[in-house]
Amino acid sequence: MVAVSSSTRAARARGFSPWSAGAVVIAGVVLAPIIAVIWIALAPGGTAGAGPSVWGHLWATTMPRYLRTTVALMFGVGLLTAMVGTGAAWLIARYRFPGARWIEWALLMPLAVPAYVGAYALVDFLEYAGPVQTFLRGVFGWQTARDYWFPEIRSLGAAILVLSAALYPYVYLLTRAALREQSGGGEEVAMSLGVGPLARFWRVGLPLARPAIAAGVAIVMMESVNDFGTVDYFAVQTLTTGIFTTWLEANSAAGAAQIAGVVLALVVALVLVEKASRRRSRFYMLSSRHRPVLKRDLTGAAGALATALCLVPILMGFVLPAGVILHHALHALDAWVDPGLLLALWHTVTVGGIAALVTVLAAVFLVYGVRLSGRSLPRRLMPVTTIGYAAPGAVLGVGILIPLARLDHWLADGVEALSGVDIGLVLTGSAFALVLAYSVRFFAIAQGAADAGFGRVSPSLPMAARSLGRNRAGVLRAVYAPLVRGTLASALLLVFVDCVKELPATLLLRPFNYDTLATRVHEQASLEQLSRAAPGAVLIMLVGLVAVAFLARANQETNSA
Secondary structure, three states: OHHHHHHHHHHHHHOOOHHHHHHHHHHHHHHHHHHHHHHHHHOOOOOOOOHHHHHHHHHHOOHHHHHHHHHHHHHHHHHHHHHHHHHHHHHHHHEEOOOHHHHHHHOOHHHHOOHHHHHHHHHHHHOOOOHHHHHHHHHHOOOOHHHOOOOOOOOHHHHHHHHHHHHHHHHHHHHHHHHHHOEHHHHHHHHHOOOOHHHHHHHHHHHHHHHHHHHHHHHHHHHHHHOOHHHHHOOOOOHHHHHHHHHHHOOOHHHHHHHHHHHHHHHHHHHHHHHHHHHHOOOOOOOOOOOEOOOEEOOHHHHHHHHHHHHHHHHHHHHHHHHHHHHHHHOOHHHHHOHHHHHHHHHHHHHHHHHHHHHHHHHHHHHHHHHHOOOHHHHHHHHHOOHHHHOOHHHHHHHHHHHHHHHHHHHHHHHHHHHOOOOOOOOOOOOHHHHHHHHHHOHHHHHHHHHHHHHOOOOHHHHHHHHOOOOHHHHHHHHHHHHHHHHHHHHHHHHHHHHHHOOHHHHHHOOOOOOOHHHHHHHHHHOOOHHHHHHHHHHHHHHHHHHHHHHHHHHHHHHHO
16 A cells, blocks of 8 residues: 555656746746857847857947946956945945944945936036036136036946945845854954954955955946946946837847847846855855944044045935936926826836736746656756846846747737738737836846745645645745735845846837836936936836835845844
């Protein structure tokens, strides 16, 4: 009897599992746009592929310029964010100075401001008719721009500055956590040997925090590659702007796919380099007793200097853009009741909400299916599905729109041939493509949260539920759902916020005459109508502030624990 039961269980294990199959299907959908980009870029010509002639033309004309500018942007932003984020994290983690308690969380506030909003605000603040140059002309009596020199605002340097001000919190967060986890023993030994504060930073703190810094800088560099709104507004030609120019202006989907393939290769190379650097830098706690580093007081001039240094990125990344945008929003009250703004808000909430819900549910199904499955394929596919977060939105747009348009035409032609009814473009003519792009782009957030939440549930609980007759779906509803509800709600919020701010994928995949808050703000600002764009930008920042407040609270609870 036991032998029969064992063989039956083995047969079931070898048989069809809907959870395992569903997990594989979800992983396939998430990876499909990446695979499509690679296939289109490498296909030998025709309507599907780019072909060698397009490839040669790109490399002979625009590709080297796009590549040089993109690499310069990546390394410029990476270097500046590493300096700002690491320096701020060191001051917060090691010292007490005036305002340190609220500065610690205020340093996260630039995450609420999309980089393209910061670009609009900086240009408005520094342009010829802006308050800075107007003040200078009034003080010195200058009459025209020929009477004085002023730095070029729409430039690569300005793009690096704006992106760094918006993205340094990634480095700051990871580095601060790494510095707090370090033992105070190393610091005390260094101090007993007469090592000064700066030398302790270089010789003790920095080497131990290097993996966290590298991870943060890698995220920042990938976000720099993904950016479109900032570089487009500053007229900086990168690979991402090249995708838009080649596809929408030169009408070459094949060329856009080739450029998207280069962007994808660049991102993959960056991820591999970051992982290799972390593999070579491993540090372990040699004792179970962890004694944190004691903070030291900075008073007088030193304390004032520390406060000022930490305030600079907050002013650049949040106060300046929020102040400029809010000023315009308060002076254009009629723009708040513009029907276009209200419609864009509705589109943003519905599409972002649906995408967040679909993403979290798919992530739960994938994680649960992998945990139930004894097969190797779902387990191997699950980590790979996080590549969507590293892939820029413009790349996903190419990988989704070209295959989806073909499927849409095939579907419409098939239905018309069978029924005589023209259903139109159901997939690309609706918000379906946007929901798919958002789900693929931010699937890693939901998957990571779901995996972490399920991992905290004791295995004995689902086993007890199964012994009481619950099936697998029942275990998910009765055991896992109540225990991971808070984690999944957090993932839902973070995915929704990222959907609200996403610009490149939305510009490529939105249906005709379909605006979200991000696209409306971008279009109005591009037309130099910042007052009309300001209300939408304020709404985006408010949504971002909710996420920042939640992130700060979660970090505070982690630190107190």
